[in-house]
Amino acid sequence: EAGVTQFPSHSVIEKGQTVTLRCDPISGHDNLYWYRRVMGKEIKFLLHFVKESKQDESGMPNNRFLAERTGGTYSTLKVQPAELEDSGVYFCASSQVVKGGTGELFFGEGSRLTVL
Amino acid sequence: GNSVTQMEGPVTLSEEAFLTINCTYTATGYPSLFWYVQYPGEGLQLLLKATKADDKGSNKGFEATYRKETTSFHLEKGSVQVSDSAVYFCALIRYGGSQGNLIFGKGTKLSVKP
Numbered sequence: 001e002a003g004v005t006q007f008p009s010h011s012v013i014e015k016g017q018t019v020t021l022r023c024d025p026i027s028g029h030d031n032l033y034w035y036r037r038v039m040g041k042e043i044k045f046l047l048h049f050v051k052e053s054k055q056d057e058s059g060m061p062n063n064r065f066l067a068e069r070t071g072g073t074y075s076t077l078k079v080q081p082a083e084l085e086d087s088g089v090y091f092c093a094s095s096q097v098v099k100g101g102t103g104e105l106f107f108g109e110g111s112r113l114t115v116l
Numbered sequence: 117g118n119s120v121t122q123m124e125g126p127v128t129l130s131e132e133a134f135l136t137i138n139c140t141y142t143a144t145g146y147p148s149l150f151w152y153v154q155y156p157g158e159g160l161q162l163l164l165k166a167t168k169a170d171d172k173g174s175n176k177g178f179e180a181t182y183r184k185e186t187t188s189f190h191l192e193k194g195s196v197q198v199s200d201s202a203v204y205f206c207a208l209i210r211y212g213g214s215q216g217n218l219i220f221g222k223g224t225k226l227s228v229k230p
Contacts, residue, residue, distance in 0.1 A: 004159060033216045042120070043160075043205065043220040056217060091160065095216060105216060107152075107159035 002026070004108035006092050012114045018080040021111045025074070025094030032075050033095075033105065034067060038088040049075060050097070082115045089113075118143045122206045122221035129196055129228050137191040137224050139180075139206035147208040149182055149189040150218065155202045163204070196228045
């Protein structure tokens with residue numbers, strides 16, 4: 001069974017440009033999460049989808065970040081326009097919905113974003 | 117607020133040495149506590165967890181005990197192997213919080229030498 005896959009693995013862009021990161025969750029997982037790790041800092045929660053709906057987007061830093069999950073399958077995270085402080089590793093995770101809560105989160109390898 | 121503090125790395129050990137990675141937390145109520153591991157070239161994986169005070173999580177020879185009195189969840193292994201080389205993250209979910217809203221520590225890189 002395929003795990004959570006993320007694309008691209010590494011993206012280098014200039015300040016002001018746009019980047020779109022993609023996440024394909026494990027098939028059948030309705031929960032999808034985005035996290036970010038800025039260099040030297042903790043991994044921070046960004047948002048949570050249940051199917052195509054945003055359940056919790058309290059961690060989104062500002063309106064330059066737009067996450068979508070059309071059809072409840074894969075998700076994209078767009079940064080427009082990118083700033084230097086957006087550099088870091090963006091992780092995606094997915095989990096099943098289980099009775100009484102959420103199943104184990106399965107993480108992708110992450111997409112490294114470098115903004116020059 | 118809620119936060120996790122874990123020991124700074126990197127940690128370098130010889131094979132079969134004893135491992136402790138310290139983790140303390142700040143949270144209201146009774147959070148659930150986790151250790152995640154990221155092996156080179158892979159995504160984070162759940163290593164073990166504990167959901168209430170005095171619970172002990174264990175997996176692959178690793179153990180951690182939820183200590184409410186010291187707000188700690190230290191990771192231990194009696195005899196590490198080269199294959200344990202990875203980055204280890206302590207994390208919590210606050211009591212009543214969204215199950216996927218993990219709060220992570222900064223991570224501790226472990227290198228085990230043969």
